[in-house]
Amino acid sequence: MDLTVVAYITYLLISVGLTVWVARTLSRNGRIFIADVLQGDEKLADAVNHLLVVGFYLVNLGFVTLYLRSAEAVADARGLFEALSVKLGVVLLVLGVMHLLNVWVLNKFRRRGVLERQQTPPVPPQGWTAPAGAWRP
Structure with missing residues (x-):
């Protein structure tokens, strides 16, 4: 089997596995944060959480598949490791940026909700x- 094909298969297996692991981790641990952002509405928090996970999968798996193609053929084991390290490094960076972007946007929503709750009179x-008395100038 050609080493370029081995690189493709390995890259896809690791990238898809990382994407699924990160999405599940974010979904499980981000649900509480989203519920706080949405002022305790659990049903809406679950729906938003699910939509965010679907979007996360679409963007990241789309990027992984677009980034699959390699400009050069892999000739030896060293080339295989170098190609995989570059591709997986970029995928990890994209996953990290997507995570930070999600947290940043949700934090903006959360801050706005906190400010709105503070401005509302309690009664x-x-x-x-x-x-x-009568007012006299």
């Missing part, structure tokens, strides 16, 4: 009270 106004 709605009960009525209006007239001033005690």
Whole structure:
């Protein structure tokens, strides 16, 4: 079997495995954060979490497949390791950037929600009270 094909197969197996592992980890641990962002609405948090995971899979697996092609044929074991290290390194960087981007966007939503909750009065106004004395300039 050609070493370039071995590099492709190894790259796909590792990249897809890493993408699935990162997506599951983010989904499991990010659910609590999303529920806080959405002010405790568990059903909406689950839906948003699922949509984020689907988007994460689509973007990352799309990138992995687009980045599969190699410009040069792999001639020996050293070339195989070098090609894999470059490709997997880029995939890991893209996974990290996607994770940081998701956390940054969710944190922006969370901060806005916290500010909105702080601006809301704890008790709605009960009525209006007239001033005690007449005003004199």
